[in-house]
Amino acid sequence: MKVVDAKNPQTQPFDIPSGLARILISKGDVHEYQPNLAPGEKLIVGGVVFEREPEHNLSFSIQQFKDGAPYLYANCPRCKPRFVYSGPNPESQSFRHDGKEVKWPADLVADYLTRCRVFYPENAGRRLVVAV
Ligand SMILES: [Zn+2]
Numbered sequence: 815m816k817v818v819d820a821k822n823p824q825t826q827p828f829d830i831p832s833g834l835a836r837i838l839i840s841k842g843d844v845h846e847y848q849p850n851l852a853p854g855e856k857l858i859v860g861g862v863v864f865e866r867e868p869e870h871n872l873s874f875s876i877q878q879f880k881d882g883a884p885y886l887y888a889n890c891p892r893c894k895p896r897f898v899y900s901g902p903n904p905e906s907q908s909f910r911h912d913g914k915e916v917k918w919p920a921d922l923v924a925d926y927l928t929r930c931r932v933f934y935p936e937n938a939g940r941r942l943v944v945a946v
Contacts, residue, residue: 815829815830815831815832815835815836815846815847815862816828816829816846816847816862816864817829817830817835817838817839817844817845817846817847818844818845818846818847819843819844820842820843820844820845821843823845827847830844847864848864849864851864851865851866852866867892868891868892869891869892870890870892870893870911870912871890871891871892872888872889872890872897872911872916873888873889873890874886874887874888874918874919874922875887875888875889875922876922876925876926876929879900882933883900883933883934884900884926884929884930884933885898885899885900885926886898886899886900886904886918886922886923886926888909888911888916888918890911890912893911893912897909897911897916899918902930904918904923904926904927905917905918905920905923
C-alpha cells in the first residue's frame with residue numbers, strides 16, 4: 815500500500831505491505847496516499863488503483879413502479895441512499911442531501927402530478943415512499 819509519513823506529509827509516498835500499513839494508519843503514523851485526482855480519474859501506482867470519489871451531483875427523474883405508478887427519484891453517484899417520493903404533495907416535500915435541504919424541482923413536480931392524475935384518476939398519489 816502506498817502511504818505518506820503523517821508527520822512529514824511533504825515527503826515522497828512509499829510502499830509498505832498493506833497489513834503493516836493498516837497498523838501504522840490506525841496508530842496515526844502514516845496516511846494512505848491519496849493523489850490529487852480529478853473526479854473519475856484513476857492513477858495506478860504499484861498495482862494499486864487510486865480513484866477519487868465522484869462529486870455530489872443529484873440527478874432527478876420520474877420513474878415507475880411495476881404497476882406503472884409514477885414516483886419521483888433522485889440519485890447521486892456519491893451517495894448510496896437514493897431519494898424517492900410517491901405521494902400527493904411533492905411541492906411540500908424535501909430531503910437532506912450532502913448536509914443541505916433539497917426540494918424536488920418544480921418542472922419535475924408538475925410532470926409527476928400530471929402523470930399521477932392519469933394513473934390515479936380518483937385519488938392522485940395514494941402511496942408515500944420516502945428515501946428507499
Ligand atoms: Zn450525494
